[in-house]
Amino acid sequence: MMPLKKSNHRSEKKIIPLFFSGMTWFSSVLILLIFLGLILELFGQGQLAFSTFGFDFLTNEVWNPVTKQFSARAALIGTLVSSFIGVMIALPVSFGCAYCLSEILPKKVAKYITAATQLLAAIPSIIFGMWGFFVVVPGMANYVQPFLKWIFGDVPFLQLLFSGGTFGIGILTAGIILAVMITPFITAVMQEAFSNTPAMLKESAYSLGATRWEVMHHVTLPWVQKVVVGGVVLGWGRALGETMAVTFVIGNAHHAGWSLFMPSNTIASLIALEFPESAAGSLKMSSLMALGSVLMLISFIVLFCSQFLLRQVFKTR
């Protein structure tokens, strides 16, 4: 009896870990398969557009449903520029916010502000769109855009960025809305990283007579670098794919010019707008699918670049 019982126990000991490792394998392979399926489906559906327009699909500016000519450049540039503006505004703001919350403000006060930033992240994007449309757009039209025009209107090159009508709508406004939307994300990630910096490191620096700035610059920042880049990529990814809020304020025009006041388009908003009125199997539908795969490619590249950047940073140390 004894040996049998023992072997039973042993097999039980084997089965459960086996089952568990099988489950984990299954889940991770499933994710990979879903991902592969998504890519294949997008590229497969976009095949018609790619084969019809070739490389011109990326470089041309035309989007003409009447003559059935479709291309991605305007939306591509709109996506990149608006999300870049968003990240450029959000990065310093969320850095300051996160640092202040974790290092400077008393814990009791910080707790409430942290809750508020997290609440900001939970607001649906359509609310941001409406707020952008009814509050930010008139503000931009009446104050910000005329002001920027007044400052940069005569500066060579820069005046190109601020030319055109001041209607309040355009890439700059979209970038500002995006910045507000992704700030809580980046802030949350950074705050987590700041509070995870070992207190001993900071305290030793302070005891050596370092100022707050020096501690932040030489101790905290190197420690959190990787997480900060991760947070930025997360925010950027959200900005790239944001649809509703952008559609409200960007102007939805198929143009890509130098002016930040000009109405433009992003890939996500273009897909959302044109999808319902595209016939299945048509060239237009295929072009939208192709746009989708381009968007996915951009997200890949952003992710890849950030990884590359990180590796470079760590190599030099």
Next chain:
Amino acid sequence: MSYFNNKKNQVVSLFGLSFALFAFASPFVYAQEIQTITGVGSSFAAPLYQNWAASSIKETAIKVNYQPLGSSAGQNQIIAKTVNFGALDMPTSVEQLTENNLVQFPTAMGGVAVVVNLPGIKEHQLKLTGEIIADIYSGKITKWNDPRIVALNKELQLPAIDIAQIYRADGSGTTKVFTSYLVKQSDDWKKTYGSNTSIAWPVGMGARGNASVASMVKNISGGIGYVEYAYALQNHLNTAQLKNVAGDFVTISEGTIQAAAKAADWLHAKNYDVDLIDTKGEDAWPIVSATYILVPAYNHKSQDVTKFFKWAFTKGDAIATKLHYIPLPIVVKEKIEKTWEYAGIAAGSSQIKKIK
């Protein structure tokens, strides 16, 4: 005994009562057996169909499940036969109809208003022509005090501000109707841009949906846009007068849209593909269109669809008018009922059995 008698009586009366109830209630049960029909398509007509559906269900016992997914979705899904009817804001080609054995008929009409936001200009004061609108939307006219606009509106003080051209960024039947109007008005527009549910706009900015165009025009000083009449009314937008074929400047209203409908040649139009743009009536508003339904011919479910629309045509005019849609003229309604009979989809028609 008496106890048993009592009990027996009770049982009998209970039986009797339930019989009576059954006999009394059963016709109602049969009459009220609810049929569900599904439809997708036009978002322009959605409020109308949903209101009609809510009011008709008691009398017709037909429940309408309508999803406003856009005209193309309506066309795609009725061809795929995944729904009982498709709703479109423009007539479908004859080839599509015959190939898929579909029947097409209009349900209501609407006008497209040209709306503006101009400081100092009161409602319905601004006069425009189709040519000028085409030149505004192609970027040839960029300021509101352009000499050509001033020449039409000598009594008005037009501000010297930029024009913000606003259009529908999503594919829409309204854009199709509006650009069809511009094509008729300007050869340049016809050659360069054409007409479609969405086109390559050279200037201006796009907004999603009628409501969004309306609020964008409201929001942007110097804006001009085009929306369905109902949206112009609801948002208290400043509509412009347009010059029609008769040479008169007309303001958009139920009356002027109705005048355009009356002047159209409904009875000779095949598949109700009638041109309601620039009709020759004295008070006719020039940008009018009908919204359509597609149903499969010789189909039992289509009979439920026509039963619903038969109710709408006889009792739904008041609802349509209240929602600022324009009901079809009576002659058109009569013609549609004949079409249903020919196609074997008039409610209660026995033609389906004959064919199959």
